[in-house]
Amino acid sequence: MRAYERIVQQVEEAILRGELRPGERLPSERDLVRQFSVSRATVREALRVLQSNGLVRSRAGDPAGAEIVPFSPVTLQKSMTTLARLSELTLTELIQFRMLLDATANLLAAKLRTEEQLAEMDAALKVMRDSVSLGYEEFSRADVAFHDAVARASGNRLLQVCNQVVRSVALTLIAEKIAHALDRTAQMEESIAHHAEVLEAVRAGDGAGAARIARQNLYDYYASYVPEDERVFLRALIDQE
């Protein structure tokens, strides 16, 4: 085993076991040198790996040493983006995956949501309505907030994070296409109507209905960006009944 790997493993384990909590500091590089009896270059290689894994962050000149950072899904997002590019995932696969995640989030939300969470969705939908005139950027943020509120209400944090990640990967893949889309105002209006519809199903506790509407909404929104002969794969997901 490489020298730097020993350090990575030990520090990683300490963080994952919760012995080192976010905000706390690692010893300085020179202290780690003494602690592990290795050279500074080796310590630095270990710190680079930990940093790239999103566990710590170090700044030049900081006397306190590397900081343990709170979890963020960016690492997961990065590796999924890599997956998408390396295995050349199609937009169809991404949208299809998003459809299944979002549909299930809505299903669970319909059955488990609290009144507070319903209020969050109402608020997010209101922001969507208010931001139509502010342009697509603003509207998109509100749209994301709505879907996040639903995913939170599902009670499954893995579902929530994956939904975030897949959405962001898919959006980057079609960012330029959307930018050139015509008639975005009409698109936004239609999207709002769809979201209102799904929210009513969630409010009514109609899980199957919420899931179905959520799938249909995503299909209507994204199908035009998918080659016609691939849309059948998306429809296969819609016709569940």
Add this chain to the structure above:
Amino acid sequence: MRAYERIVQQVEEAILRGELRPGERLPSERDLVRQFSVSRATVREALRVLQSNGLVRSRAGDPAGAEIVPFSPVTLQKSMTTLARLSELTLTELIQFRMLLDATANLLAAKLRTEEQLAEMDAALKVMRDSVSLGYEEFSRADVAFHDAVARASGNRLLQVCNQVVRSVALTLIAEKIAHALDRTAQMEESIAHHAEVLEAVRAGDGAGAARIARQNLYDYYASYVPEDERVFLRALIDQE
């Protein structure tokens, strides 16, 4: 921007753009030193990061430089495992997520599978039957092969990879519990019957049925490892109708 980050970014971009293909070699460390006008230590930090991201692999003494490795889901798996531990995902959340992935995989497989893929599932099921007497290890491998065949038949590689990853994370979380489970032979027999049932639904093209049975199977198999008061979250997923 840090010097090593420049190198990471450039090499990463070249790999992701497909200019450097798996099996090809990077220049040697010394060549990279000349190419980027940085020190050896800086190059090595960059290579460590690329290695930890699963993009390259370097061996001591190799006259050729670091090798570009084909994509493997281990990076995704590592970051999802980190997510599971850091945000303290419950087993319930993992199983629930696996239920939704596997159910959708079965749904899509029922609608899209080819005869060849059906044959693969038949073969995997046969291995499951044959390996009951060989112990849980062997049986578990065959079980995994079956689910993988279904996921492949879904036609969505993202679904396939995520299914793999979540299954592996969930399995590591309950490895010790399963090892101590009683009556594993009966459990295996029941599991085989369940798999045969879902396979018939897939063969018949009954997507909704396949999905429903797949969810139920996972529930029956894993519910006992989930605290009783959390099982309601799994059942919420089953009662979709």
Add this chain to the structure above:
DNA sequence: ATGCATTTGTTCGTATGTATC
């Protein structure tokens, strides 16, 4: 606001084990 001590970022030189030809 200004140094000052300390830390990280980076470089260079060197020694050692190792894989390939």
Add this chain to the structure above:
DNA sequence: AGATACATACGAACAAATGCA
């Protein structure tokens, strides 16, 4: 088996950034 080029690892050094008195 030997030569060669390579990666691994160490130590010393300087510049830039940071925190503190």
